[in-house]
Amino acid sequence: MNTPAPSRRAVIRTAAWTAPAVIVAGNTPAFAASGTTSTAACAPMYYSLDWGTSDYTTTAGSLVPTTNSITSSSSSGTVTVSPTGVAATTATKIRMTVNSSFTGRTRGLNVSNFRNMTLSHSYGGSSDVGGTGKVGLTLMQRLSNSTSNGRNSRQTLTITFEKPVKNLSFTITDIDAYNPNPSYQYTDAVLVTGNQPNATGGAGVAVLPDRFTHDTTTNHGTQGSGTAASPLTSRNNGRSGTAVDTNSRGGNVIVHFPTDTEVKTVTVEFWNNRSGSVTSNGQQAIFLTDFTFTRDGIC
Numbered sequence: 001m002n003t004p005a006p007s008r009r010a011v012i013r014t015a016a017w018t019a020p021a022v023i024v025a026g027n028t029p030a031f032a033a034s035g036t037t038s039t040a041a042c043a044p045m046y047y048s049l050d051w052g053t054s055d056y057t058t059t060a061g062s063l064v065p066t067t068n069s070i071t072s073s074s075s076s077g078t079v080t081v082s083p084t085g086v087a088a089t090t091a092t093k094i095r096m097t098v099n100s101s102f103t104g105r106t107r108g109l110n111v112s113n114f115r116n117m118t119l120s121h122s123y124g125g126s127s128d129v130g131g132t133g134k135v136g137l138t139l140m141q142r143l144s145n146s147t148s149n150g151r152n153s154r155q156t157l158t159i160t161f162e163k164p165v166k167n168l169s170f171t172i173t174d175i176d177a178y179n180p181n182p183s184y185q186y187t188d189a190v191l192v193t194g195n196q197p198n199a200t201g202g203a204g205v206a207v208l209p210d211r212f213t214h215d216t217t218t219n220h221g222t223q224g225s226g227t228a229a230s231p232l233t234s235r236n237n238g239r240s241g242t243a244v245d246t247n248s249r250g251g252n253v254i255v256h257f258p259t260d261t262e263v264k265t266v267t268v269e270f271w272n273n274r275s276g277s278v279t280s281n282g283q284q285a286i287f288l289t290d291f292t293f294t295r296d297g298i299c
Contacts, residue, residue: 042297052135064110104153130173136287154271176244189273213254220250
């Protein structure tokens with residue numbers, strides 16, 4: 001049977017109709033046939049806390065009131081950390097809350113240059129804790145009498161992140177000992193633990209630091225695994241009567257939490273590891289600085 005050839009006008013109409021179909025087919029994603037979708041991973045946001053330029057604020061009335069005085073009352077403060085290289089918005093900023101409490105005979109202390117739960121430079125103290133060139137959060141304490149009973153008397157600092165963070169690390173400085181012959185004053189001991197977030201955003205299962213970077217560059221240095229059985233302490237027991245200067249690296253340890261593990265809270269316990277009589281009621285101090293962490297990007 002003979003089929004009439006289409007007219008030139010009909011060919012043009014057909015071409016005009018079918019061309020868009022070719023274009024649409026060319027732009028169809030490869031995964032459309034399987035019915036799946038994909039989203040590119042969001043780049044993580046990076047955070048670094050500089051106490052010296054931060055908005056750190058303590059709760060009114062919670063600090064040790066006057067110079068050379070002590071308190072057993074809890075103290076607290078807040079600081080906001082903004083991401084690096086990303087716009088600081090309500091969604092990207094993270095608020096850290098720090099809360100200090102006391103067990104047994106340990107008391108928060110206010111001396112001439114350092115005051116518990118304040119920044120190290122606030123009262124004429126150091127802007128260079130542990131040789132880091134940075135300001136630190138001060139934990140300054142002593143006992144209520146001249147007898148130390150180890151970890152039974154301690155200060156506990158709880159750090160709570162408004163939103164869970166990952167890849168957390170920070171530096172504790174000035175972990176040392178001062179025990180001039182023939183007496184003893186203090187042997188710093190520090191424990192560090194943490195918690196992952198639970199289903200409702202609070203503190204959940206425990207997470208421990210997975211490594212510590214100890215100072216090995218000085219005659220002092222640090223040691224230990226940050227547990228009750230093996231607290232962070234000085235490698236030098238201080239019997240020579242020497243202690244680490246506030247701006248010396250000799251008492252530094254960097255605390256690292258596991259990579260890509262969410263952390264909601266961190267607990268730092270600080271006590272005098274001596275047992276028995278101590279001079280100056282065991283007056284001692286450490287500083288926390290160089291907090292860095294990440295958070296998943298916002299898609």
